[in-house]
Amino acid sequence: GESVGLHLPTLSVQEGDNSIINCAYSNSASDYFIWYKQESGKGPQFIIDIRSNMDKRQGQRVTVLLNKTVKHLSLQIAATQPGDSAVYFCAERRGGGADGLTFGKGTHLIIQP
Amino acid sequence: KAGVTQTPRYLIKTRGQQVTLSCSPISGHRSVSWYQQTPGQGLQFLFEYFSETQRNKGNFPGRFSGRQFSNSRSEMNVSTLELGDSALYLCASTRGGGYTEAFFGQGTRLTVV
Numbered sequence: 001g002e003s004v005g006l007h008l009p010t011l012s013v014q015e016g017d018n019s020i021i022n023c024a025y026s027n028s029a030s031d032y033f034i035w036y037k038q039e040s041g042k043g044p045q046f047i048i049d050i051r052s053n054m055d056k057r058q059g060q061r062v063t064v065l066l067n068k069t070v071k072h073l074s075l076q077i078a079a080t081q082p083g084d085s086a087v088y089f090c091a092e093r094r095g096g097g098a099d100g101l102t103f104g105k106g107t108h109l110i111i112q113p
Numbered sequence: 114k115a116g117v118t119q120t121p122r123y124l125i126k127t128r129g130q131q132v133t134l135s136c137s138p139i140s141g142h143r144s145v146s147w148y149q150q151t152p153g154q155g156l157q158f159l160f161e162y163f164s165e166t167q168r169n170k171g172n173f174p175g176r177f178s179g180r181q182f183s184n185s186r187s188e189m190n191v192s193t194l195e196l197g198d199s200a201l202y203l204c205a206s207t208r209g210g211g212y213t214e215a216f217f218g219q220g221t222r223l224t225v226v
Contacts, residue, residue, distance in 0.1 A: 032212050034214060034215070036217075041219075042219055042220075043117075043119075043203050043217035043218050043219050043220050044156070044203070044205075044217045045217070046214045046215070046216060046217075049212075049214050051212055089156065091156075099158075099161075099169055100146050100148070100158025100159075100160075100161055100169060100171055101146070101148075101156075101158060101205075101215060102158065103148075103155055103156035103157075104155075105155050106155065
């Protein structure tokens with residue numbers, strides 16, 4: 001079926017380096033995408049979102065890139081810190097919002113000292 | 114501003130029993146969605162309520178049901194519990210528009226024995 005997926009279950013990066021987490025989606029009707037961070041024992045925390053009429057959106061230390069041609073989404077985290085260690089999920093929504101979010105499987109970001 | 118509040122945080126139930134989980138959305142948010150999170154299936158959409166009406170439902174059996182009250186608080190019910198229903202149940206609230214971020218609660222950890 002149609003779903004949003006992530007390329008890597010685990011990503012290990014050095015503290016201070018930039019992290020790039022990738023996600024592929026399959027439904028061209030998806031028009032809204034969100035990245036969430038989930039720490040152990042907590043619910044998903046909103047990081048950044050992007051609509052399909054945009055290619056790039058920046059937040060504080062984070063950038064989301066959307067490539068609709070290849071149905072690819074990425075999250076870039078600048079100067080990765082120990083507090084960034086978590087599982088990151090991409091999620092997509094189709095249509096006007098009544099649909100629930102479809103989540104990818106998640107990437108566990110591990111920060112090496 | 115208070116976040117999304119889910120109660121209880123933890124529950125242990127026996128197979129065959131039923132359970133009711135509660136979610137209080139962020140003040141002013143009119144849409145509440147429920148998700149099930151398991152290690153094997155990840156985050157899966159259960160249903161979404163807006164102004165006391167269920168607008169969409171995921172691919173779950175009829176044992177899973179929900180409702181929303183006039184103050185936007187929501188409950189979900191699972192009847193005839195099965196071992197496979199053990200999961201983290203997450204509630205998310207949004208203002209209700211199609212392009213607004215969903216904020217999640219801490220979740221209710223349900224264990225069925």
